Amino acid sequence: MMTKTLFFAFLITQSFVGQNIHFVDAESMEPVSFASISFGNGLGSFADANGIFLFEKKKYEDVDSLFVSSMGYKDLHIATNQLLEIYTMTLEIDQLQEVVLITAKQGKYKNKEIKPIAHSNYFHSWLPTVESEVAVLFNKIDNQSTKIATLLFPINIEESVGGKSSKTRDFSTMLRAKFYENKNGFPGNEINYGNVVFVISEKDNKELFELDVSERNIFIPQNGLFVSLQVLGTTDNKGVLLQTKKYNEIKTPRGIQKVSITFRPLLPFTNVIPGEKTFVRRIFFNDRKWQTFNLKYNPNSELIGKGYNNYGMGAKLHVYEND
The missing domain is CATH 2.60.40.1120 (Carboxypeptidase-like, regulatory domain)
Incomplete structure (x- = not known):
């Protein structure tokens, strides 16, 4: 019994x-x-x-x-x-x-910077979810050996509507940076530099987060390197990833609809970068296929419709002289 x-x-x-x-x-x-x-x-x-x-x-x-x-x-x-x-x-x-290894360059280098583009407008920002990943391409400087020392991520901590900022809400989100070969202008095979994970909270800089990756020896290949940003979820006050549900279930006349939860920080997109330079994918859907962030990806996106179709990720670079 x-x-x-x-x-x-x-x-x-x-x-x-x-x-x-x-x-x-x-x-x-x-x-x-x-x-x-x-x-x-x-x-x-x-x-x-x-x-x-x-x-x-x-x-x-x-x-x-x-x-x-x-x-x-x-x-x-x-x-x-x-x-x-x-x-x-x-x-x-x-x-x-399939991973291409690049020999780490030694010696003197010059510091260069690709300027990030940031703003605090809520309506011109991407709302990250755990199934979404955003990538941009970095190229060598003057065809010289180029190392990414620091990644510069534009972020939107506060909501700003009509020039007025609302009260900043507490949050703590774990994100991951990933790296891909350039395959015909799209992110291709992933290059493994380990788990490059970090936490952003409301206590961080309001418009820019700097991530030091200098110890990982990330050198840009001849035809460029895609760098992506991906949300992993909410953390506790010690920075430990919490096992929380990543979507809400909402009752509608058509039944239960599952809606992905959006996380802070938001990612401010820009309309000042010419062309279509940003790529996105849903990692749990559509065979994880990368797509250009344009109206073919989402014909109903107000962000794209207004021309805010690029993420202005920046980087601090070490540029070495060729032998």
């Missing part, structure tokens, strides 16, 4: 508390940090720094499969009705061979 009571208590606890799923490297058993977890319906989430994802059936009651991916590993497909505590992820040799 006692055994049966404890069993049912365990089931009730699991339904409310959920189950921690650990994703680890098959050889080293080290955590696969910040793995992407798609629910197969255009929505998803991420594991944390320890490779842990909390699956709660009550929170994700209509999710029957998890599709797990991470740079350099084979994808996993997991049924949620028979979850294990630990899943091992195997290195994808072919994918690793």
